[in-house]
Amino acid sequence: MESNKSTKRKRVDEKTPLQQKRVKLLEGRKRLPIWQKQNEIRSVLRDHDVLVLSGETGSGKSTQVPQFILDQPWCRGKIATTQPRRVAAISLARRVAEEMGTPLGSSSPASKVGYSVRFDENTSPSTRIKYLTEGMLLQEMLRDATMGQYSCVIVDEVHERSVNVDLILGFLKLLLSTRRDKPLKVVVMSATADVDSLRRFFSERPTPIRSAISTAVTADTVETDGNESGPESEASWDGLSDSEQHRAASMAEDDRCSEKSVAYCHVEGRQYPVLTRYLDSHSDDIMETTLHRIFQIHCKEPMPGDLLVFMTGSDKILDLQKIVEEYAQNLTSDFPKLLVLPLFAALSQAAQQRPFQPAPPNTRKVILSTNIAETSVTVPGVRFVVDTGMAKVKQFRIRLGLDSLLVKQISKSSADQRKGRAGREAPGQCHRLYTEAAYRSMDEHDKPEILRCDLSAAVLTMKARGADDVLGFPFLTPPPRDAMEKALLNLLQLGALQGTGRISALGRKIARLPLTPSLGRVIIEAARPEMDCLLEVIDIVACLSVESIWLNVDTEEVRERAQIARQQLAKRSGDHLTLLAAVQAYAAEQSDRRRWADDHLISHRAMQSVMDVRKQLTAQCKQAKLLLRTTEASSASDEGLQERVLKCFLRGFSGNVARLCPDGSYKTFIGNQTVAIHPSSVLRGRKLEAILYNEFVYTSKAYGRNVSAVQLRWFEEVVE
DNA sequence: GAGCACTGC
Known part of the structure; x- marks a missing residue:
């Protein structure tokens, strides 16, 4: 007291x-x-x-x-x-x-x-x-x-x-x-x-x-609504030259603007000094070198001080984790213990938290991480960084219209950023598993994303905010002209632009949606009275706009469980309707959604984001007066509904259709490229008249991901 | 019969 x-x-x-x-x-x-x-x-x-x-x-x-x-x-x-x-x-x-x-x-x-x-x-x-x-x-x-x-x-x-x-x-x-x-x-x-x-x-x-x-x-009302679509040819169209003429004309006016x-x-930043070490000669086996260096640091350097190892992806991380743990068992008891912790975005929230918890006494943490630790999160306690000098980088190939994920050498600024992670709390060390000459030969900076991606969304973003002449837009790094033209043609084909190159009323609606232009177009299509499947399409689009809802399965036993669970949800028509079935079942689950997700080997975290997106899209569609029904049709297996849903996706993804060829492979309508059904699809191994897919990815070969069976006559109906 | 670096509306 x-x-x-x-x-x-x-x-x-x-x-x-x-x-x-x-x-x-x-x-x-x-x-x-x-x-x-x-x-x-x-x-x-x-x-x-x-x-x-x-x-x-x-x-x-x-x-x-x-x-x-x-x-x-x-x-x-x-x-x-x-x-x-x-x-x-x-x-x-x-x-x-x-x-x-x-x-x-x-x-x-x-x-x-x-x-x-x-x-x-x-x-x-x-x-x-x-x-x-x-x-x-x-x-x-x-x-x-x-x-x-x-x-x-x-x-x-x-x-x-x-x-x-x-x-x-x-x-x-x-x-x-x-x-x-x-x-x-x-x-x-x-x-x-x-x-x-x-x-x-x-x-x-x-x-x-x-x-x-x-x-x-x-105002949206100034323009007429509908599917205005301009010329579909590859040739240049009026919009570009028109804008350029205008640009020249308004130059004079701009002279009045002062620079x-x-x-x-x-x-200055606040950073402790970090000692940098390089390899004397190039390593051919980076896993071996990494393993060796981890134990070298662990056995030589005093405690405390955790290790952060930058690697390319989850596969390599999990491989190395196994090997490090095996070796660590053979350490004599006069060395501190090692605790190996993987860190990448696909891990569950709980697993991602583990690197942030203090290590048990007499234990050194070794965090095996992707680029997530370079910018997105700061792991405390790190005094040693091991940098393999590589990262996976997404690259959009304009000619092929596909994304590929490639392992590439990082840039100098990325290497320096990784190094800086060792000096946040005390002086540290950065072990670069490449030579000093290799460092000097690195690019100064990473390639900006705008040079690496499909520009359709960026172009629509500009046009919807009044920057009509996108080729004249002030870019810090101008993207190549063919990439811009490809995006303009894609938007034109979606009906988001008029033939003149100006944004259409439809394009304005698409621009408001938090989706890629293609997925936005699918939503608009689904709201048409003759389609009448907006709520169902929102569920599917929500899945396609978040991380995969399917959990990674790494052991044989879990894989079998996953196959049984997924078979219950699987729809014969393919992945789109399967996603719908999953969302409907999850949403109907009243008692314990987390358990339902675990039982079906579905990511609960992903499903929560699906529900957030679904809510946001539903609200936005209501506001845009797009919503027609308030309840979903009773069943995802209604064939008429299935057909209408897939036709909506065809409207947004008409370039992503492939037909079965006599040799059993699928070839795209546009470009006649070979595309295989991704092994993660419920349709894997099936031979169908034609397939529609949402994503075209190149890994070991060209795959279509999120695939459904479509009929050739639908394609003709939708694309005209 | 293969994979998914990382953000964001």
């Missing part, structure tokens, strides 16, 4: 716990490297429109820069800070709210700090600082392409170069010269020193775009 009273008195004399906490937080902020730069940042932004700010991790730029500029006279509106990942947006907002002593998001109408990510909008009417994912900012631009509510847009982690960040940078560049009523300031933050291209990008005068962004928000002033500032 007595001691309680005395502490109470003490607190009254000094500060309340809340105030004490804020003082402590402020002390922490003052120790951040960026704190010293706050006056410079404020003054530079008074005089310039754009600030390029480079700084390594730990400089505090993501949390402090918005706070530094919040009370500036030019900053009357909101400040947006974009992040590539949802977790980062949420945790940064939480941190900044704490530092400012304001409640977070919608918890109070007075809250000044909030965040916005998919499925979770947490803001208040008083929100001034908003952290949001790049995708969310682009989504907001559908309502207001001028970003009118913001005085400042901070684009963080630009060095990661997602397609979305490239689009945002392009839009911001255009807005800097077109938004005159409410001035806009832009802060571009990047970890790497490759800031020259960013500075040049914002300094150069933009090539004017046909329809200015500020007048972009055209934008761009400032640059660098802030």
Whole structure:
């Protein structure tokens, strides 16, 4: 009692716990490297429109820069800070709210700090600082392409170069010269020193775009609805040259725009020194070398200090885990124990948490990880990094129209990022399992995603936000012209563009949906009265837009169980209707959905995201007045329904149809390429008149994934 | 009879 009273008195004399906490937080902020730069940042932004700010991790730029500029006279509106990942947006907002002593998001109408990510909008009417994912900012631009509510847009982690960040940078560049009523300031933050291209990008005068962004928000009603589809030939069409003529014509007007002033500032990171080791000569057996190095470090280096090993994929990780564990059993008892922990995105949530838990006494953790540990998560306790120098990279091949996942050498900046993971808490070591010459020969940076992917979605994103002349869009790295033309033709074929190249009313509807243009087109098709299968198609599309719902099965015994469980759900027509059956059964399960998922060897996590997407799509379709029925048809085995559902998919994926040839192989209608049914399909090994597939992937050979049987006459009906 | 690096609306 007595001691309680005395502490109470003490607190009254000094500060309340809340105030004490804020003082402590402020002390922490003052120790951040960026704190010293706050006056410079404020003054530079008074005089310039754009600030390029480079700084390594730990400089505090993501949390402090918005706070530094919040009370500036030019900053009357909101400040947006974009992040590539949802977790980062949420945790940064939480941190900044704490530092400012304001409640977070919608918890109070007075809250000044909030965040916005998919499925979770947490803001208040008083929100001034908003952290949001790049995708969310682009989504907001559908309502207001001028970003009118913001005085400042901070684009963080630009060095990661997602397609979305490239689009945002392009839009911001255009807005800097077109938004005159409410001035806009832009802060571009990047970890790497490759800031020259960013500075040049914002300094150069933009090539004017046909329809200015500020007048972009055209009403959907202006255009006629329907399936306007332009010429289907491969030849060039009017839209392109038209836009280019216009571009030339509006050059003169743009001469009046002043060039934008761009400032640059660098802030040091907080990083301990990391000793780098290379191989003397190239290793032919990287698994062997990795294994050897792990034990070398473990036996020579003192505790504590965990090991983080960067590898290419889950297969190699699980292989190496087995071998390391076998060898570790032979260690004599005078060495610490080894705990091997795999880390990759496909692991269950629980398994992904294990590297974050402290190791038992006298035990060293060895985390075998994919690129997930390079940017997405930070594993504590790591002092040794082993870098194999390789990663799996997705590459879209324009000519073939397919994705391939290839093991490739990483870039210098990726290697440096991996190295940095050893010096977060103490001095560390980075063991590069390649030669120093190999390091020097690496590309400086990874190829930006916009050079590696199908551009259909990006092109539709631009057009739906008023950037009509996509070939004239200001890209930090312009994609090749043939990739752009391929995307334009694909959108034209989907009916998302008119023959002139302008976006159609249908295209605007597709652009609002959080889906690829093809999947969006399927949704629109399903809402047509004669199709009448929107709810069913939403279920299937939701599955196709998330990670696979089928769990990986690695042992023989589990594989048999999985086959029996999946046979119960399997539909003869193929994977699309099988997915529908799975979602309907999961949704009907009232008592224990997790157990149902486990019993059917279906990923519960994936099913939860399916349900989230399903809810979001249903709500959006209602809003767009697309929904026709409120209850699903009774059964997925209704043949008329099956036919209608598959016809909808044909409309969105008409390029992904192959027919059976006399030699037993399948050949695509367009391009006459051989495609095999993916072994994960319920149709594997079957011979059918024709197949439709959602994804064309190249691994050991060309596979179609998510396959259904279709009839040739349907194809003719749908594609005309 | 094969595989799925990682994000995001």
